[in-house]
Amino acid sequence: MNHSKVSELYNRHYGGLFLFIAALVIVPFVANSFLLSVLILVGLYGIVTTGLTMLMGYAGQISLGHAAFYGIGAYASAVMTGTYGMPGIVGILVGVAFAGTVAVLIGIPTLKLKENYLALATLGFGIIIFTFFKELKEITGGLNGFFGIPSFNLFGFAFDTDLKFYFLIWALLIVGILFSKNIIDSRVGRALRSIHGSDVAANSIGVNIQQYKLKVFVLSAVYASVAGSLYAHYVTFINPNLFTAMESITFLIMVVIGGSANIWGGMIGAIVYVLLNELLKEVVPMFFPNVGGEFQIVFFGILLVAILIYMPQGLAPTLGKVWRRLAGRKNKKAAVTGPPNADATVGGSKS
Amino acid sequence: MSKPLLEVKGLTKAFGGVIAVSEVDFHLNEGEIVAVIGPNGAGKTTLFNMITGVLPPTSGQVFFDGKEVTGNQPYQIAKAGITRTFQNLQVFENMSVIENVMTGVHCRLKTGFLQAGLRLMGVKREEQQAFDVAMSCLEKVGIADLAFEAAEVLPYGNQRLLEIARASASSPKLILLDEPMAGLNPQESRQLVDIIKKKREEGMSFLFVEHDMETVMGISDRIVVIDYGKKIAEGTPAEIYENEKVIAAYLGTEEEEEAI
Ligand SMILES: Nc1ncnc2c1ncn2[C@@H]1O[C@H](COP(=O)(O)OP(=O)(O)OP(=O)(O)O)[C@@H](O)[C@H]1O
Numbered sequence A: 001m002n003h004s005k006v007s008e009l010y011n012r013h014y015g016g017l018f019l020f021i022a023a024l025v026i027v028p029f030v031a032n033s034f035l036l037s038v039l040i041l042v043g044l045y046g047i048v049t050t051g052l053t054m055l056m057g058y059a060g061q062i063s064l065g066h067a068a069f070y071g072i073g074a075y076a077s078a079v080m081t082g083t084y085g086m087p088g089i090v091g092i093l094v095g096v097a098f099a100g101t102v103a104v105l106i107g108i109p110t111l112k113l114k115e116n117y118l119a120l121a122t123l124g125f126g127i128i129i130f131t132f133f134k135e136l137k138e139i140t141g142g143l144n145g146f147f148g149i150p151s152f153n154l155f156g157f158a159f160d161t162d163l164k165f166y167f168l169i170w171a172l173l174i175v176g177i178l179f180s181k182n183i184i185d186s187r188v189g190r191a192l193r194s195i196h197g198s199d200v201a202a203n204s205i206g207v208n209i210q211q212y213k214l215k216v217f218v219l220s221a222v223y224a225s226v227a228g229s230l231y232a233h234y235v236t237f238i239n240p241n242l243f244t245a246m247e248s249i250t251f252l253i254m255v256v257i258g259g260s261a262n263i264w265g266g267m268i269g270a271i272v273y274v275l276l277n278e279l280l281k282e283v284v285p286m287f288f289p290n291v292g293g294e295f296q297i298v299f300f301g302i303l304l305v306a307i308l309i310y311m312p313q314g315l316a317p318t319l320g321k322v323w324r325r326l327a328g329r330k331n332k333k334a335a336v337t338g339p340p341n342a343d344a345t346v347g348g349s350k351s
Numbered sequence B: 001m002s003k004p005l006l007e008v009k010g011l012t013k014a015f016g017g018v019i020a021v022s023e024v025d026f027h028l029n030e031g032e033i034v035a036v037i038g039p040n041g042a043g044k045t046t047l048f049n050m051i052t053g054v055l056p057p058t059s060g061q062v063f064f065d066g067k068e069v070t071g072n073q074p075y076q077i078a079k080a081g082i083t084r085t086f087q088n089l090q091v092f093e094n095m096s097v098i099e100n101v102m103t104g105v106h107c108r109l110k111t112g113f114l115q116a117g118l119r120l121m122g123v124k125r126e127e128q129q130a131f132d133v134a135m136s137c138l139e140k141v142g143i144a145d146l147a148f149e150a151a152e153v154l155p156y157g158n159q160r161l162l163e164i165a166r167a168s169a170s171s172p173k174l175i176l177l178d179e180p181m182a183g184l185n186p187q188e189s190r191q192l193v194d195i196i197k198k199k200r201e202e203g204m205s206f207l208f209v210e211h212d213m214e215t216v217m218g219i220s221d222r223i224v225v226i227d228y229g230k231k232i233a234e235g236t237p238a239e240i241y242e243n244e245k246v247i248a249a250y251l252g253t254e255e256e257e258e259a260i
């Protein structure tokens, strides 16, 4: 018989992760307050895009409505803690329950649709939820917004400074990524990827594709909702315009930039997007004093198209290669650490 | 005699006005290799799609292992013990070869989202189990050395073998092969015939569509002939060989098929 071990199949070495965590711990002590607030935003986005990467990159299902789940989490926490004075964890759990239920209700009919229709359906869903945020004035404050959301409290510990919040968010993001990575490197992950590969073949070898699509959709909604809850606590003021279709598209852009078939892709995309965005805000007015936010939309639109054409696997596989080279791993292993097609496609697009 | 493993009764599929399969009856006993033959467009793939739940039949019934499975979803039918390969390859190109086959073990494993995410006890053991099963399936079709390659870079013939390994990974009772020899060179075809025979010895049954008459006559216990959606004959290779209806329907189109 064979003597091969399954451990040769997936890269489950944590050396790189420890280095990364070490860097994460050091950064806030050398960063200024502006950079710290930017990194908090990156972490919040990263939680959303990690969930989305599971949905889009692995299961191959597109969503243009995740700002709605982000918003559901935000409003759930705002209302629970702001209006009713409940503990922060209650807000998160209510958000998760709400977002999860909505995801099930929306997912059952829409996840039967093919890509383009699914994109449209989720876009429409996002707009509907946005309208609810706007019109349920009694609860949400409507377009005027919801003020005075208290800082996040967990078992008596207040995350009332940016530094504390930074650690909370990034710890959660790392946990979220590891949870996702564990799923991907298992029966469940293969089932999800098989749907992407060929839904009819997946179905014919015993994968209940409808159920898996729904579950991963709910999971991604939960990630978005938790991030939204914490976002509300962080900014203390929210309004419906933070949760528009444009925000959903922004999430999608991050996922594509980072690389949708790599579990670190969501985080990488969030980092690159937010940094580029801040850079644009600084640089563009120097040259074009009169243009506003439209420039960013145009810029990221073009970037999205360029990445889809020239680097369909996003940045993550390339960064992964660089990392493996630095870490000096054997090539043979490198070939199987990421989703195998990632390397192949990137290599192919170069030739 | 015991009950047949697979029994198809009056199976019919209409696509709008086109009747692709019409009132087809046949059965397959445990351990048998049965071929379905017929000219292009006869309805063979449609028949397979109905048996495996990919398409709901317009009318008729499918029984498997004593239970009715008509109209069940493909994943339910796979669980019951029927898997298949595809005429137009459906390899998971976003995975490695071994992962393709490990996905084939899916319905024999239990790990769910939460268990996997938290990597609870049992996950690691199931992973090793899936890996070992997949490896031995790859060994049986002779492509174990390619286990860690990306599936999409495999040549055509190996992708066909990969689909067979994937279909057999859950140890189904019956495997449906839709034109398994298409695109294979003579040596690969002979290799595949050996694989099928070996698997039959292990107790698997096969229903297969094939245009290559030499193979069909060589390994089938029985042959079902379909023309314009209707079953026109059924019997042993020797009987089919001499059946005039078959000769009329089939040989008439033989040349066209060679051309394709
Ligand atoms: N989804 C579909 N919608 C409409 N018509 C279809 C569909 N699938 C098959 N058909 C038609 O049904 C008939 C039978 O097709 P089928 O693919 O089952 O034939 P086949 O015997 O497998 O042929 P081949 O040897 O070329 O594979 C054909 O006339 C085909 O055009």
Ligand SMILES: [Mg+2]
Pocket (backbone or CB within 6 Å): B044, B045, B046, B087, B178
């Ligand atoms: Mg066919």
